[in-house]
Amino acid sequence: MRAHFQRFAAYNAWANLRLYDAAAKLTDEAWHRDTGAFFTSLAGTLNHILVADRIWMRRLTGEGETHTALTDMPFPALADLRPVREAMDARIIAFVDTLDDTAFGDDVHYSNTRGEPHHLQRGLILAHLFNHQTHHRGQAHHILSQLDQDPPPLDLLYFALPAA
Incomplete structure (x- = not known):
């Protein structure tokens, strides 16, 4: 499990x-342009990803x-936003590196944003964190297309392929 989550x-x-x-x-205007996305703009979407990561990392x-x-x-x-995002990504990597295989099955008790208590296995939370980012990066990818930018390939396979 550890190697799997380290890769993610x-x-x-x-x-x-x-x-x-x-x-x-992008121009500042394009960065904030309302494209009809769930979080309105690329700025809103990328801030949302960071906000959710902050929430989950605080819980973890x-x-x-x-x-x-x-x-x-x-x-x-x-x-x-960018340096804070990069620091968060480094923090997530460092956190996953501290876990042993058994830690992924441990329950994490937390309260949601409405204050309701919950608990889930650490591995499921991390899977959600990475899946959530992938979901919203897909939206951001589409927003870039709407803004006449060529969005970069983000598929896991491009990451996993050896450099040519």
């Missing part, structure tokens, strides 16, 4: 880097910033 943590950082490189080519580790609203936009400017 590394892939996650790789995919985010590629997506942020593409986003850096008991440390770090958290949010009560999934629509928070703590970093409206890409230049401010």
Whole structure:
């Protein structure tokens, strides 16, 4: 299990880097443009991914910033969001690296954003965290297309293939 989640943590950082490189080519107006996406714009979508990661990492580790609203936009400017995203990706990698195979089956007790108590296995939470990012990166990929940008390939296979 550990190697599986280590691969997903590394892939996650790789995919985010590629997506942020593409986003850096946008004007500020395009970055904030309402494209009809669930979180309105590329800025809203990428901030949402970070907000959700902060929430889940706080639940998993008991440390770090958290949010009560999934629509928070703590970093409206890409230049401010990017280093925080990169630090979060490094934090996720480091966290997964600390776990042994048995830790993925342990229950994590937490409260959701409405304060309701829940518990899930650590491995399921991490699977959700990575799946959630992939889901919203897909939306961000589509937003880039709507903004006349060539979105980068983000498939796991591109990450896994040896460099040519």
